[in-house]
Amino acid sequence: MLWTRKEGDVHIFKGHFLDIPNRRVIDGEMHIRQGRIAAIIPLEGIQADAPYYLPGFIDSHVHIESSMMVPAEFARIAVEHGTTGVITDPHEIGNVLGVEGIDFMLRSSKLVKFNFLFGAPSCVPSCNAAFETSGAVLDGAAIEELMARPDIGYLAEMMNYPGVLNEDPEVMRKIKAALASGKRVDGHAPGLLGEARRNYAVAGVSSDHECATTEEGRECIEAGMMLQIREGSAAKNYEALIPLLSEYPDRIMFCTDDCHPSDLIRGHIDRIVRRAIRDGYDIWDILTAACINPIRHYGLDWGTLQVGDPANFTSISDLTPTFRVRKTYIRGVKVFSQNSYFKSIESQRKSIESQLSMLNDYPNRFEAEPLTEADIALPVEAGDDVHVIMAEDGSLLTGHQTIHVTGNPFVDAQHNWGEVQKIVVVNRYTKGARPAVGLIRGFGLKDGAMAATIAHDCHNIVAIGSDDRQLLRAINRVIKMKGGAVATAGDEMASLPLPIGGLISPLNGHEIAFRSTELHEVVKRAGCPLHAPFITMAFMCLPVIPSLKITDKGLFDSEHFEFINK
């Protein structure tokens, strides 16, 4: 059975049309002309197994950098899952490259047919520049310029909520710039309740993706904000927040925040939709959150499958928890078809690749040069107190242990310290900077090391290893690649080069996912018991989260907000 046909310049689709704003199904035909919906005509006798058409799913908050793919490649895979648009914050590449990074994301997003709304990252760097070295700073003036641009759609993730509540002038300047341009300000305020939550909303912040309990979610909505239910690769809040969907179907959006390469390949917002269907939520409530609310909240011209709307839509096999995405169209152009999977992949990859190669060089900031053993020495003598970061599986928090060195430190280390290992952070933005060297427990590497330029939020080089030889192998390979991730175990070495800002690869998503899986397997073979070792390592550098962290400037006590002078 063919569900589509052409008549002149009109493309006609037959099936069940989900008119979500009016909560009804129209059986019939849809006419597309010049990228817009020209008509939806009710018809009798549409077969039960005809496709269901809907305006496509929207991810209301995602850092594309977490997929390690260029935006065009992210989109190519997202449309396979029925996604037609994303609201995206280039926060990571902003920390490395500032406006140049944002511009690269915008430019490369134009290589495919997809709907992107790019925000301006509001908090670059996340912390005081005295505590760590980032690649860029986006101050109030920079944000004013960005908010005035038509291609920047909102102010992203205002995580400095104490700054909002204390009316910090630089913070208020950024918010004012957004509101004055008629653009939304996104929030990020874990645990904010009561009056503080209401003041945060009154200041102009109108959405939050950090709510983790039903209570927080309810307060967020009742303060007038949109609640974003996040179910991504790292944080998962579906279970706590989904009960609010039936009560507030117009106040909820779905998002992933971070979406790692393997996860994006497996599914996107469609996974949340399937799960909510399986859990028995009303289909119209689910689709309102998944397809309609982001379009309304951000005032987007992406369409909701009404006559006159741009023809952004997807078709699915049915409305059960096992529905399959059949086809996806952006502005009337087919960008995915399950039936011609190979053809659509080939032609899209070809177009991305040839256009990527015209973007000239990949933007990056990378000044670090190969290290020697002397650079990562950590002199310890009897009588010293050494501070050890205690990593915990699945947590951004760390413990802080102090060991008093009594006898010969090397003998001590072998016999009494357990599996304490070196952690090294190298400032990659300044040539010849002295690396910070600390001690860490919890990674359990045996004859192996790991190193990466994904290290929140400044994205310097961070590395952990069983010994200096393996540490240097891993770090120097990352330096040779000018960014990326490396794992070693014995003679083995796996690597994922990330030439775009040390965060993103121009390769196809499956190669990125494969290499990223390899990295984890090598680290596992080296004996690391952690569930997500590279993510855990990436957060060892974030000084705003307690207790003990390490930046390129040294060991940092995140409880007292000061460096430790060893």
Next chain:
Amino acid sequence: MLWTRKEGDVHIFKGHFLDIPNRRVIDGEMHIRQGRIAAIIPLEGIQADAPYYLPGFIDSHVHIESSMMVPAEFARIAVEHGTTGVITDPHEIGNVLGVEGIDFMLRSSKLVKFNFLFGAPSCVPSCNAAFETSGAVLDGAAIEELMARPDIGYLAEMMNYPGVLNEDPEVMRKIKAALASGKRVDGHAPGLLGEARRNYAVAGVSSDHECATTEEGRECIEAGMMLQIREGSAAKNYEALIPLLSEYPDRIMFCTDDCHPSDLIRGHIDRIVRRAIRDGYDIWDILTAACINPIRHYGLDWGTLQVGDPANFTSISDLTPTFRVRKTYIRGVKVFSQNSYFKSIESQRKSIESQLSMLNDYPNRFEAEPLTEADIALPVEAGDDVHVIMAEDGSLLTGHQTIHVTGNPFVDAQHNWGEVQKIVVVNRYTKGARPAVGLIRGFGLKDGAMAATIAHDCHNIVAIGSDDRQLLRAINRVIKMKGGAVATAGDEMASLPLPIGGLISPLNGHEIAFRSTELHEVVKRAGCPLHAPFITMAFMCLPVIPSLKITDKGLFDSEHFEFINK
């Protein structure tokens, strides 16, 4: 430091040149003109860290189909590992498509610069056609035609060694055709010793990759044959055979036989070379086996890095067990460079994809149509004896259990049979053929199923599942895709479409590897304890291996070589 430069139409390489036939290193410069080595000029003062040049590694026996990649894609990844050529037997696609399949492999191998020597599969089908339905037959006449063609380089894998020893006329006709054309006959004779081994060699078979013990290996060599040390994804004989290398360096070649997608991405013949270096074998012995012997044995014009040879070579960082491949050249053209990884990948994939799309439709033979529950019913009554295939992890052999049904078979099944499940084989070459349904133990699937068109050697559809619903979901998805592999667990479904003969995907190797890993993970989530479930399932159909097997024609007792009439 730049190790290469151009002077007019001459490309000049500087470094250490491994002259393997003469077992010496020449420090100096190599001049390449018009794809050939014009000169190798000794020079003083070549730095120690300069690259080492060698003629590249050769896989002396591989079924490219096991990588599920088209030959061009296989080559694109193999050159990253320093491989410059393969001797390859299109046995799997031969069973599906006969000469048409071989021609597809030849055509698509021309899309990249690489050295392929294609053989004619000698045993298609592997068994009597009364026992199972294959897609094609290559009889003596067909082989005579193939051996006369200049693009067919040898007669591959004569596994019907009883036929050779008994001088079966059809078998002898095939061997005669090869020898008359001056082409080699490859062997396959596990466990063949003494006089039988010598007679096999005297008949004209001149190599064997099936030796699994040092004794077998020695007899093989002493009978005058080349010994192939196989270390692939499935069979691994390195440990047993490598001790023979020092004694017979001119009589040994390396091969993988089967190389699954993830494995090929991780390494190829270079892995065997690294391991032998680590194990302390003489570097000249190792490189003679890895680079020179296949060229001599098959009389190939691929070159051994001598003046006048075609410029097929690779450069590596050093001669330690951790050497890295830096660059690979085929006929003077750079096909891989570690330094410009992205560029070389992009341009090669682009060329493969655009050329693949010109090959028109992918060849296939697929007539099966969706099944219903009635098609896979297995009526069992009290008093019946039912036969159960006992699968074993990591073995091609199966056990044979007979269960006498006493009471209500369904109650019996639940309480006394343990985890007996249905196995279904569907003839995919004949429309409307009735599926064979049997019972199997060992896959342990709970609310899940697996199905695939990789099923040795006829490559019909084979499927195993916890219940009829899951079985039909998996089988009918494979049928809808017209070939491929599918796994289900609960609502989940993973799939790998293989539109080329039901064996090969036109996608890039990393996507194939990723999808193939996904399949295994879904099967694992369904509770299957096997190490390589799809490979184990694929051998459940091979009637030549004992004890109990199942073909599209029914349950087959491989000990008595007859069908079981249930």
